[in-house]
Amino acid sequence: MKVVKFGGSSLADGGQFTKVASIIRAEKERRLVVVSAPGKRFPEDIKTTDLLIELAETVAAGGEAKEPLRKVVDRFAAIVEELGLDKELLDTIHGRLQHLIETYKENTPRLFDSLKASGENENARLMAAYLEKLGEEAHFVPPEEAGIVVTDEPGDARVLPEAYDRLKKLRERSGILVIPGFFGVSKTGHIVTFPRGGSDITGSIVAAGVEASLYENFTDVDSVYSVNPSLVENPNEMKELTYREMRELAYAGFSVFHDEALQPVVAKKVPVSIKNTNRPEADGTLIVAEREQKGLPVIGIAADKGFLTINLTKYLMNREVGFGQHLLQILAEEGISFEHTPSGIDNMSIILREEYLENGKEEKILHRIRTELQVEEVHVERELAMVMVVGEGMASTVGVAAKATTALAEAGINIKMINQGSSEVSMMFGVNASQADAAVKSLYKACFETAGAR
C-alpha cells in the first residue's frame, strides 16, 4: 500500500489532473492519495491558497466577499469544465465557502484556517469525483473521517499520537481514498492547518499511520539536486539519500521536502520517493533510513541566511559550573530557541535566527546577560549565514574538512565559525551572509566537480 501525495503545481488544472489520475491508476498499490490546492498554471498565476487568503482578509476586514469568492470558485470551475465533471459540484463549493464565511466571520483565526484548508478540501473532492468518472472506486475522505486529529493551534497544528491508530483503520477500506492535505481536525471538531509544508505533513502522517510501503511525493522536479540549481548549472541529482541527510539539507534551506514533514515517516521507516508528475518515468529521489555508502562522501550542500551570534567573554568561564546553564536558562525564559553554542575557554557564542531578537528582545537579553552573568563583554554580530556540507560518508572519510576549508580559502571566504563533531552527517560553516552563495558554489565545485571527486 502506497501513499501518493501531489503538490499544487501537479493539480493546477484539468491537464494536470489527467496526469495525476494516470499516475494513480498505473499502480494498484497507490491507494491513498493526498492532494494540495490548485497551484500556479503559469508563472504569473495566483495559487488558490493565496486567493483564499485574500478572501479571508476581505471578510476579516468587513469587506465585500463576492469578488474574491468568485475568483476562488472560478479556479475550481476551470477544472470541472476541463474534466467534464458535474457542474453541480461548483454550487456545493460555493455553498460550503459561504457557510464558512458566515460561521467564522467574527473569529479571524478560524476563518483563515478553514478558508485556507478549503483549497485542499475542494480539490480532493474533485479528484475523487474525477477518479469515479474514470471508473475507479474512489472516496473523498476528509481529515475528520481519516482520523487526523491535531492540536488546536490555528496555522501551527501538530498531529496527536492517537491519529496514527485511527489512520491505520484506513487499510481496511476499499477503493482509492482521496484525502485533502494541509490540515487536520482538533478534538473540538475545528479545522486547523499545519505550518509551512502542510500537505507534505499530511502525506507523511498518513503514510506513517497506514504503515505504507512507500510514500510517493509528486512535485514538479525530476529529483532533488545536490545544490540549489539556481547557483550551479546541471547540478548533481541525488538518487538516494537518508532521512538524516534530507533533514540536514531541509534545515539549511532545501525547500523540496520540509523537515517537519519527515518526522512521521522516520519513526515508521517508510521510504519517501520524490517524483515528477510531469515525468513520472524519471527515477526521482529516494529517501531511506539507511543507504549503501558508495561514491561521494558528500551528498549535498546548502546555505541558509538570517542568523546572528551573541558573543560573550568572561575570564575562566570554563571553570564556572553552571555558567552555560544560566545563559541558556535566560534564553529559555525569554522563549528563544538557539541553534548552536560554540565555545572557547573564556568565551561562548549563541547562534540563533535573527528574528528571535526583534521587538526589544535584544536589549532585554543583553541586559540580563550583562547583569546576571557578569560577563566582561557581550556583543551581537549579524548577517551570518550557515553553510552545510551534508553526507553520511563524511564521518568515516579523512580529508573532507580539508577539502571544504581549502575550497573556501581559495574563494577568499573568511570562515567565521566551523561546527563539526556532534552530527556525523554534516559540517557547518558560518560565513558572512554576503558570501553565502560564493561559499556554496566553491564547496560544490570542490566536492562534486573536482577531478577525482566522483
Place this chain on the structure above:
Amino acid sequence: MKVVKFGGSSLADGGQFTKVASIIRAEKERRLVVVSAPGKRFPEDIKTTDLLIELAETVAAGGEAKEPLRKVVDRFAAIVEELGLDKELLDTIHGRLQHLIETYKENTPRLFDSLKASGENENARLMAAYLEKLGEEAHFVPPEEAGIVVTDEPGDARVLPEAYDRLKKLRERSGILVIPGFFGVSKTGHIVTFPRGGSDITGSIVAAGVEASLYENFTDVDSVYSVNPSLVENPNEMKELTYREMRELAYAGFSVFHDEALQPVVAKKVPVSIKNTNRPEADGTLIVAEREQKGLPVIGIAADKGFLTINLTKYLMNREVGFGQHLLQILAEEGISFEHTPSGIDNMSIILREEYLENGKEEKILHRIRTELQVEEVHVERELAMVMVVGEGMASTVGVAAKATTALAEAGINIKMINQGSSEVSMMFGVNASQADAAVKSLYKACFETAGAR
C-alpha cells in the same frame, strides 16, 4: 617597580641563589621578589615540597617525624652552608617546623598546608638574609604582612579582592621585599596554599597589587616554545604573545605558566616576562595585553588528552526551547563543568574531562539525560584529545583552517570535532588521543615549517 618571581630550580642550591641575587641586584626596579621552595638540583633529586609532603604524611599517619624532618632541614642546611649564612637560621627553621607539627598534628588539612608552605616560607627568609649579607636592604615579608588574604580552602586558596588594596601599600616600603610564593593567609590567620602553579599565582597577585611595570617570571628555559619541545626539534621560540594566546595554550597543556596565575595580571594589564635564571641575557618571552600582528598568524600548537564526549540524539531537538538549558542544568546540579557543547540539528555533544564522570557519575548523568530529556540515544565516547591551534592573527587570516585541516588529512588523522568561531584566537580539533602527538607534529609542520609559512 618590577616583581620578580623565581621558580624552584632557580633556588635549588647556593649556586642558584647567587645567580638569583645578581639578577635582583642588576636592576633597581626589581624590588619585589617572590620565591619558590628549593627544587631539584639534579634529575633524581627530590623537591623540598615533596620532602615536606612526606613529612606531613608521616606525621598524619602517626609515624616518627625525625628522619623526614631532618631531610627537609638538610636541604636548607646545604644552602646556608654554601652561602655562608648564619647557622642559627637552621635552628629557627627546625623550631618552626616542629611547632607546626605540634600545632596541627590532629588537623591533617592544616598540617599539610602549613608544612607545604614552609618550603617557600623558609626559602624566602634565606633569600632575604643572603641579600642582606650582600649589603642590600632586604626584608622577608610573609603573606600575612604583605596582605595576601585568601579563602580558607586548604590546597585551593583563592585571593580575596581586599588583598590588592593591602598589597598596594608595599609600594611605600623601602628595600627589597622577599615574599614566599604558593600560599596566603585566611581571614582567621591560617596558612592556605594555592592550587597548582602556586608561586606563579603569588607573583601575579603581588604584581597586580603593586601595579608593577613588569612581572618577571624566572624559570629554567630561555623562552616559551610554540610547541612541546619533546615533539619537535628546535621549535620556534615565542618572543611575544598575548594573555589570550598564553591562556589558550596553558589550557591545552602548556605548563610554563599556569592559566589561573594569569588572571590577576590580566586585570591590571601588567606585562609578564618569562626568563631563564641560568641565562638572564636571553630575550625570554613577553606576555602582553596586545601585540602587533606580524609574521605568522599561528603562534602556538598544543594538545591535551583525557576528554570524553556525551553524545545525544533527539529528533527536532533544535526546535525544543529549553532543551539545552535542561541538559546543562543536569550537569550543573551534578557539579560537573563542561568544556564545549557542539551541536547539530538533532544532536548535541558535551565535551568534558574524563575524570568528571568517575565514581558512578556516568551512570547517574546518563540516567538523568535518558529519563528527563527523553532523548532517542545517548552514549559516551572516550579517549578524546583536544588539539589547539592558537594565534591572534587567525581571525583575520583566510586559509588557516584549510592549512590545518589539510595537514591533519595528509597525516591520516580523522578529525572528530572542529570548534572554531567563538574564540577569535584559537581553533580546536578533537582527535583520538592516540593521534594527538601526530596531530600536533603535522600542524606544527604546516604552520611553522612549510615554505612561506614564516
